[in-house]
Amino acid sequence: MVEVGGMPILWHIMKIYSSHGIKDFVICLGYKGYLIKEYFANYFLHTADVTIDLAENKMEVHRNWNEGWRITLVETGPETMTGGRLKAVRSYLDEGEAFCFTYGDGVADIDVTALVNFHKSHGGKGTVTAVAPPGRFGALEFDGDRVSGFREKPAGDGGLINGGFFVLDPSVIDYIDGPSSIWEREPMEALANDGELHGYHHKGFWQPMDTLRDKLHLEELWEKGAPWKTW
Numbered sequence: 001m002v003e004v005g006g007m008p009i010l011w012h013i014m015k016i017y018s019s020h021g022i023k024d025f026v027i028c029l030g031y032k033g034y035l036i037k038e039y040f041a042n043y044f045l046h047t048a049d050v051t052i053d054l055a056e057n058k059m060e061v062h063r064n065w066n067e068g069w070r071i072t073l074v075e076t077g078p079e080t081m082t083g084g085r086l087k088a089v090r091s092y093l094d095e096g097e098a099f100c101f102t103y104g105d106g107v108a109d110i111d112v113t114a115l116v117n118f119h120k121s122h123g124g125k126g127t128v129t130a131v132a133p134p135g136r137f138g139a140l141e142f143d144g145d146r147v148s149g150f151r152e153k154p155a156g157d158g159g160l161i162n163g164g165f166f167v168l169d170p171s172v173i174d175y176i177d178g179p180s181s182i183w184e185r186e187p188m189e190a191l192a193n194d195g196e197l198h199g200y201h202h203k204g205f206w207q208p209m210d211t212l213r214d215k216l217h218l219e220e221l222w223e224k225g226a227p228w229k230t231w
């Protein structure tokens with residue numbers, strides 16, 4: 001719920017998806033998940049002008065920002081790892097229909113429509129967005145567009161990394177053991193070993209928000225005209 005430009009980073013991510021027509025969201029809640037519930041339960045109080053009539057016990061919402069979103073908020077546990085959180089929301093996914101999956105800490109000017117179409121075109125179970133960041137991240141190795149392996153934290157060698165925007169078939173959840181499963185490790189590695197994981201190369205803007213420095217950088221970009229603002 002850390003804010004950029006006065007709105008939570010989660011809101012920015014959801015706006016990216018909804019600009020491509022994706023408006024049905026499932027959010028995996030963890031530590032202090034009630035803050036996210038409170039935010040969306042009182043969304044109009046956070047984003048609109050309101051008149052509150054205490055005498056009549058009524059509230060009128062002005063300048064209503066109706067996003068048209070449907071949001072399912074799922075308690076997945078404060079200590080659950082990324083893979084475990086994905087497994088915990090399986091019952092809220094449509095069987096047989098691919099879905100988008102991302103973390104809550106990064107933004108990009110990614111063409112989500114093209115990403116989904118790429119996933120449909122290759123026939124594999126998973127698609128990971130590959131981006132070229134600073135050298136502090138582990139890199140993906142490719143055989144064509146198929147992910148063949150992983151390398152830990154190259155020293156600025158231009159290696160492509162996991163950009164955190166996925167398209168997945170529900171069957172990938174079978175690769176996840178339980179709450180302690182880390183999605184980026186055994187499940188993704190197993191998908192790659194089975195030839196089921198493909199990489200969509202995103203050459204545009206991408207920026208995670210892992211540190212205060214990242215947040216300040218995103219704030220500066222927002223003031224100048226955020227490159228991820230595709231809506």
